[in-house]
Amino acid sequence: MTEARPQTVYRSLLGGDPRIGWLGPGLLLAIALHVLVVAAAFFLPRLLDRPHALRKPVIAHLVALGKPRDSQLLPRKESEPPAAASAPAKPAAPSKAASGPPRQLSRQEMMERALAGAARRTQDEKPDPERAGQETGSPSGTAASAEEGEKYFGEVEDRIHANYVVPSVISERERLYLSATVVIYIGRDGSIVKHVMTKPSGNSFIDQALVLAIQRTRLPAPPAELARLVRDEGLEINFKP
Amino acid sequence: MKRLLLLALAAGTAAHAQRPTIDISGARVQAYPIALAPPSGAPDGSDVMDVLAADFDRSGLFRLLDPRSFLADPAKEGSSASTIDFSKWTAVGAQALVKAAAKVEGDTVKVDFRLFDVPHASEMLRGEYSAPRAALRQIAHRFGDDVVRAFTQEPGIFQTRIAYVRETENGKQIAVADSDGYAPQQLTSGSINLLPAWMPGGRSLAFSSFRNGAGAHLYQVDLATRAVQPLVTMGDFATGAVFSPDGIRFAFSASQAENTDIWLSPIEGGAVRRLTDSRGIDISASWSPDGKRIAFVSDRAGSPQIYTMAIDGSDVRRVTFQGNYNQEPAWSPKGDLIAFSGRDEHRVFDLYVVNVQTGKVGRLTQSEGTNEKPSWAPNGRLLVFSSTRSGKKQLWTILPDGSNPRQITNDPRGASDAAWGPLAGK
Incomplete structure (x- = not known):
């Protein structure tokens, strides 16, 4: 004879229990409310913290230090900004074996000599007393005048521009009609965390040079009000001739 | 649930701020x-x-x-x-x-x-x-x-030649050399000869000469035979011939009744036409590469400046406004720039380029002697000019951004007035 044992029935909580029929819809409501709270916590800060609409920045250059040039005169040659002061390069140590046939230089020695030569040339360069600029300009400025622009983006433009170099062997046509777009994503410390070439130029020499320009560029940290924007949305850079 | 998530994502995307954009132009070109x-x-x-x-x-x-x-x-x-x-x-x-x-x-x-x-x-x-x-x-x-x-994918210019004026003990003579200044050949031997210009086909040069003893007039010399014959002998003087890109006509400056103007002539001969009629001096014509306009120098506004005009003499536009002595325009093969020599406030001539569209002037030479008479290489990537930076006037080449100057002649008495010849076979 078998004894009747109480039967355990496992039910899904979502299925509801016939003994407490109100629990099923209640659970669903609770889950929906939780989802809403999580979604609000995720999206509301974005909605409320949305940066002010930015106007398209005007390209601005650092203004060179100098006196404004009379607009009636022919221009002076645009000069590179003076190099930062650096310690004089140490001359290569004289060889003890002064006599005898000339020794073949190692690559390291040749490189050191070349660097020392470049440093000497930089030191020998006389500042151009007629360099045009503004009396309130910067010694490292690259242009005689500038338009008003968004300061941070102007700085970004200047820094990338310093590395914006294309190879001479591309055709004139390609150089004249050069057009490419790269989006860069800037971290809070100014590092370029990612770059995406959204519109290649069509010439591998140029694309390679643009990627190199981005990789070589060191940017300042963005201001707090732009940090999230340039990190999450990125900054679109249109390269033109 | 899935639908809710999609809606939330869509709302989130719509809430994203607009991505800022900057334009970067003015690429430096690196060898x-x-x-x-x-x-x-x-x-x-x-x-x-x-x-x-x-x-x-x-x-x-x-x-x-x-x-x-x-x-x-x-x-x-x-x-x-x-x-x-x-x-x-x-x-x-x-x-x-x-x-x-x-x-x-x-x-x-x-x-x-x-x-x-x-x-x-x-x-x-x-x-x-x-x-x-x-x-x-x-x-x-x-x-x-x-x-x-x-x-x-562009033709090189190493096989081209350059015509120029060579200083000799018998005066200024027309010569031609390879694009690197080697293998010079003197084509004239007497009188004073100036301003060589390549004629269509590259087998002859037009030049200005005082050989008839009554002011400068235009002549042409065959490179192979060195035979010289008159080209234009009208007026008190006729000088500075330049040939249209299609090779069917040429412009030159001529003086009649003490008024110097730009004239146009069919290359096969025939009626010449005066293009300018100002009271000032109009000289130094240079064709645009499409053959539709001519750059020239005029002092109609009080000082020599660069102007352009349509080839019927209409639509005159002043191109340079800075400086008080701009001369010797040379329109670039690409058409965007006109190179010229200008005298700066130190009263020294240097090379400049002006953008034809924007009027922006860039300087190519500075503080290195006197630099004059620019002429473009046919591919537009190089200019030849004369400079005193190494002593006597010699021919130098330079890039259109003013970099990489290189001396190509070392004539004992000097060289000047360069005109870069056409590409081989053109």
């Missing part, structure tokens, strides 16, 4: 690093390689790497893409590599040239170039032009 490996075979190969190195250096297209830095042993590694260790060339910064092997057969020198793309470890160009030993330099010029074309 392409190239290694010319020491050639193998006959010693003539080294001579050819020297000419090639000078061509590449002057062009501004290439940066020659110092052979002393080379890691590879060119003799051992051979000259095919399969035997070359490209990592050794990459290590010294080479993007391109040229290898050559020379041999001599009788009086003929043959050079087997190969051009390699170092990053891609592949051969770009190969060919055997030969010439009589007396014309050895042409081998380098021909291969150099082929290299330029392989990279830029």
